[in-house]
Every structure is written in C-alpha cells, then in structure tokens.
Amino acid sequence: MNTLKDILYRVSIEAVEGSTNQSFTNVHFDSRKIGLNDIFVAIKGTHSDGHDYIKKAVDKGAIAIVCEEFPKLKINGVTYIKVKDTREALAYISSNYYDNPSSKLKLIGVTGTNGKTTVSTLLYQLFLKLGYPVGLISTVRILINDDEYSTKLTTPDSLTINKYISQMHDNGVEYVFMEVSSHGIDQKRSLGLDFDAAVFTNLSHDHLDYHKTFEAYRDVKKQLFDQLKKTAFAITNIDDKNGSYMLQNCKAKTYTYALKSYADYKAKIVENSFSGLHLKINDQDVWTKVIGQFNAYNLLAVYAVAHLLNLDELESLKFLSQLQPVDGRFEHFRSQTENISAIVDYAHTPDALKNVLETINSIRTKNEKVITVVGCGGNRDKTKRPKMGKIAAKFSDQVIFTSDNPRNEDPDEIIKDIEQGVEAQHQQKILSITNREEAIKTACKISNTNDIILIAGKGHETYQEVKGVRKDFDDMKIVKSYLNLFKK
Known part of the structure; x- marks a missing residue:
C-alpha cells in the first residue's frame, strides 16, 4: 500500500477533509500504538470510544483519522475520513493493508455454539498429518504450521486476523481453519475475508447478554453463510433444527451432515467409551481417540470438509483415527490406584453441559458416582445460569x-442464580463452595473407586479472572494434584 487512497478500497466513505494521496506507515485502532505517519481508526467500543482519543493520536503523529464523526478541532495536514461504521471500515482497511491475504489461500470458517474449537483444531491436525502446510485461528491458539501464537479472543480483531493470514501465506500455508464467533461476525472482525468454505456445528442458548434474543444470535451466525461467494461451499449439521436455516439464500454450494437425518455425509456410532469412539463413516470403520456423541458430529464435519476439499477418502479416514482430543474438550485423566476418572471440559452453555453429562452417563456402569463441579462466568448471560444448575443436578449424583x-x-451471587434452577428432588445433591480450588479439592476427597469427576466451564483456560485480574488456574493440573494426594 502506498497511499490512503489505496487502502480505502471498498470502504464506504461519507466525507473527506484533506488529501487521500498521502503515504502512510501503519494502521492502528489503539491510540497508544500510533507513531509518525500512521492511520488511526476510531472505534466505538463497549468500555471506551476511540473518538475520544483522536487528538491524542494526532499528537502522536497520525497522518489520517478514520471516524464516524468529525472532531470539532481539525489539524492542518491531517486527513479526516468520515464513514458510517468504523468497524466495517477497519475490516476492509486491514484486508487492503495486508494485500488481501485471505484470497491467496483456502480459508475455512467454522461457526456454531459448541464444537467450533474442536472442528477447526481437528481439521488443522488432519491436514498437518497429511503433509499440508496449514494455519489455525482458534480460541485456544493461533498456529502457523508448528509455530504457536497465543490469543485471548475467539475471533481476533480484523487487523490481527489479516496480519496472521498474511504471515501464513508468507510461510507457504495452503489451508487456514478459523473459528468464527457471533461476536466476531457482529463486530465486523471477519468482514472482508475471502472464505472458501463455512461449517455450521449447532446452535443453543449462549451470549444472550450480548445479542438479547436467540433469533438475533442465530441471524448473526447466518451472516457468515450469506456472505459466501458462489465458488465456496457451505456444510451444515442438519440434525440441528437451525441447520437448514443457515443455508437459506446461501450463494455457495451447500451440503449437509448428520447422525440421525438423511444427509450428504452420515456417520453411525458403533461404540462409545472412555477410550474413544468407534464410528462407521461411509461404511468404513473408524476408531478414534475422542469421546461422545457430540464429538461424532465434530469428526463427521471434519471428514466432510476434507472430502469436499478433495482429500483422499481412505487417507482421511486413516488419519482421522490418529487425531488427538483438543485441550479442555472432554480431556480425560484416570487416577492410578482407585481408577477415578477426571474429565475437564469447556462446557459453559446449558446444551454443552447436557451433552457432556449425557455422554458420561451413556458410558458409565451406574455402579459409580458422577460428581460435577461447575460455575458460570460473571458479566455474561445471566439467563443461562439456572438452566446450568438444573442440568448439572439432573444428570449428576453430586454437584458442587x-x-x-x-x-x-x-x-456468591452468581452461585445463587445457578441454584435457582435446581429442582426440589435434586436439592440434596448440591454443595456450594465459592473457591474453585476448594471445590475441586472437595470433589476429589468425596470421590471413591471408579467415580467420575466432571469439572466444567473453563476447559483449556489456564487462568481465573477475578475483579479484572487474571491469576494462574488450571483445572486439569489441580484435579490431578488432589487425586494424586488423596487417592494414592
């Protein structure tokens, strides 16, 4: 990019004051990062408004300001570009700044309430095992072949996304698998990306604190499919009641997958145990290391995408059996002496918690207890809390x-909200222990031979956030340490 004019391609501009023929250095939406001759994009955020930092950006050397409202005081030599939506403008500017890297490789987006991380990560694993140069943009991490970069958001900001996709292209990457969250779509972080495929996993109660209604949440997800080009393909879980909705008016080629319904791609669960799933996919037997019906859907989606990307069917099925479970997704540990199973799972929605507990109950012998440790995040959707409490109590023998x-x-107030959902006949199962480590410690203490401890909600996270401070906290490390301490 040489000039402002070059970087503004596809941006819907309402007014300009100053010259767009100026050259620039970098693009930022954080005024603290601005340097000489940079462009500052003023974003209206949840906690602060970038428009309040325009003067600061100019003082630090910004040569151009992209904003939704012109500031009262304008500085000579600085170009001011007014747009209707700066998030949308940032998305296109980011793509232009990095020379539209998503158009130079195959970008596959995965969306849904549950399964995004698992499907995108398993796709990354599969293609890597098959020898392809690959990239991954997920909740847990960003990967360029074997090099790892940390991330804190399901869908990073548009500048970060394009930066990494550009880096992936420079490293010879052919396929990029990316989680696409409802927040990311709504906040235009994925706008302007050239997706070659989109996958829908499922839809259930989540993020209603942000989207307000289930319909709004669903419709935001659908935008990913609405924006696909004709040469792309879309694949949806047709067993989910919202699956067919995602494909309505989609210009791309459409496909379906299912365990229960008629679909383009079908699988059958032959056996489900703590050692893994035995599936039949297209009349081929596949033994896998992942567990649970919900993972049968995830594996089938992975197989379908690989097939639609023209990978060899038998090779894909062979390597499908070698894929490793994703960190914090039904991650399983068994104590050496008393055979107590500990499962750590990211289940933080009612549907995800129900799926995990139903999986455990379908595998267990009924001669052991299921002890569930669960909470709900603060400053998030409060309406799901009683539902989480009801499900945990209904499908467990003991709940903390x-x-x-x-x-x-x-x-303590969050826990009170969760307790509201517990039905009267299950009240005797409930303990409430605010300190998460104490709760896990207690679960280990009260467990007996062959019992199953589920620790739900945080999964792969290695921190706990309290009053704006993140402290080290790893569910799996903690449960292992207490089981080794108490159950030698």
Whole structure:
C-alpha cells in the first residue's frame, strides 16, 4: 500500500477533509500504538470510544483519522475520513493493508455454539498429518504450521486476523481453519475475508447478554453463510433444527451432515467409551481417540470438509483415527490406584453441559458416582445460569457449584442464580463452595473407586479472572494434584 487512497478500497466513505494521496506507515485502532505517519481508526467500543482519543493520536503523529464523526478541532495536514461504521471500515482497511491475504489461500470458517474449537483444531491436525502446510485461528491458539501464537479472543480483531493470514501465506500455508464467533461476525472482525468454505456445528442458548434474543444470535451466525461467494461451499449439521436455516439464500454450494437425518455425509456410532469412539463413516470403520456423541458430529464435519476439499477418502479416514482430543474438550485423566476418572471440559452453555453429562452417563456402569463441579462466568448471560444448575443436578449424583471467571461480579451471587434452577428432588445433591480450588479439592476427597469427576466451564483456560485480574488456574493440573494426594 502506498497511499490512503489505496487502502480505502471498498470502504464506504461519507466525507473527506484533506488529501487521500498521502503515504502512510501503519494502521492502528489503539491510540497508544500510533507513531509518525500512521492511520488511526476510531472505534466505538463497549468500555471506551476511540473518538475520544483522536487528538491524542494526532499528537502522536497520525497522518489520517478514520471516524464516524468529525472532531470539532481539525489539524492542518491531517486527513479526516468520515464513514458510517468504523468497524466495517477497519475490516476492509486491514484486508487492503495486508494485500488481501485471505484470497491467496483456502480459508475455512467454522461457526456454531459448541464444537467450533474442536472442528477447526481437528481439521488443522488432519491436514498437518497429511503433509499440508496449514494455519489455525482458534480460541485456544493461533498456529502457523508448528509455530504457536497465543490469543485471548475467539475471533481476533480484523487487523490481527489479516496480519496472521498474511504471515501464513508468507510461510507457504495452503489451508487456514478459523473459528468464527457471533461476536466476531457482529463486530465486523471477519468482514472482508475471502472464505472458501463455512461449517455450521449447532446452535443453543449462549451470549444472550450480548445479542438479547436467540433469533438475533442465530441471524448473526447466518451472516457468515450469506456472505459466501458462489465458488465456496457451505456444510451444515442438519440434525440441528437451525441447520437448514443457515443455508437459506446461501450463494455457495451447500451440503449437509448428520447422525440421525438423511444427509450428504452420515456417520453411525458403533461404540462409545472412555477410550474413544468407534464410528462407521461411509461404511468404513473408524476408531478414534475422542469421546461422545457430540464429538461424532465434530469428526463427521471434519471428514466432510476434507472430502469436499478433495482429500483422499481412505487417507482421511486413516488419519482421522490418529487425531488427538483438543485441550479442555472432554480431556480425560484416570487416577492410578482407585481408577477415578477426571474429565475437564469447556462446557459453559446449558446444551454443552447436557451433552457432556449425557455422554458420561451413556458410558458409565451406574455402579459409580458422577460428581460435577461447575460455575458460570460473571458479566455474561445471566439467563443461562439456572438452566446450568438444573442440568448439572439432573444428570449428576453430586454437584458442587463454584466460581468460574466471576470477573467483576460477586461469585456468591452468581452461585445463587445457578441454584435457582435446581429442582426440589435434586436439592440434596448440591454443595456450594465459592473457591474453585476448594471445590475441586472437595470433589476429589468425596470421590471413591471408579467415580467420575466432571469439572466444567473453563476447559483449556489456564487462568481465573477475578475483579479484572487474571491469576494462574488450571483445572486439569489441580484435579490431578488432589487425586494424586488423596487417592494414592
């Protein structure tokens, strides 16, 4: 990119004051990062408004300002570009700045309430095992072949996305698998990306604190499919009641997958145990290391995408059996002496928690207890809390309600909200222990031979956020340490 004019391609501009023929250095939406001759894009955020930092950006050397409202005081030599939506403008500017890297490789987006991380990560694993140069943009990490970069958001900001996709292209990457969250779509972080495929996993109750209604949440997800080009393909879980909705008016070629319905790609569960799933996919037997019906859907989606990307069918099925479970997704540990199973799972929605508990109950012998440790995040959708409590109590023998990431809420008040959903006949199962480590410790203490401990909600996270501070906290490390201490 040489000039402002070059970088503004596809941006819907309402007014300009100053010259767009100026050259520039970098693009930022954080005024603290601005340097000489940079472009500052003023974003209206949840906690602060970038428009309040325009003067600061100019003082630090910004040569151009992209904003939704012109500031009262304009500085000579600085170009001011007014747009209707700066998030949208940032998305196109980011893509232009990095020379539209997503158009130079195959970009596959995965969306849905549950399964995004698993499907995108398993696709990355499969293609890597098959020898392809690949990239991954997920909740847990960003990977360029074997090099790892940390991330804190399901869908990073558009500048970060394009930066990494550009880096992936420079490293010879052919396929990029990317989680696409509803927040990311709504905040235009994925706008302007050239997706070659989109996958829909499922839809259930989540993020209603942000989207307000289930219909709004669903419609935001659908935008990913609405924006696909004709040469792309879309694949949806047709067993989910929202699956067919995602494909309505989609210009791309459309396909379906299912365990229960008629679909283009079908699988059957032959056996489900703590050692893994035995599936039949297209009349081929596949033994895998992942567990649970929900993972049968995830594996089938992975197989279908690989097939639609023209990978060899038998090779794909062979390597499907070698894929490793994703960190914090039904991650399983068994104590050496008393055979106590500990499962750590990211289940933080009612549907995900129900799936995990139903999986455990379908595998167990009924001669052991299922002890569930669960909480709910603070400053998030409060309406799902009683539902989580009801499900945990219904499908467990013993439940310990505790803190998740309370953030800026009182954890005791969050636990009270969860308790509201527990039905009268299950009240005797409930303990409430606010301190998460104490809750896990208690679960280990009260467990006996062959019992199953589920620790739900945080999964892969290695921190706990309390009053704006993140401290080290790893569910799996903690449960292992207490089981080794108490159950030698």
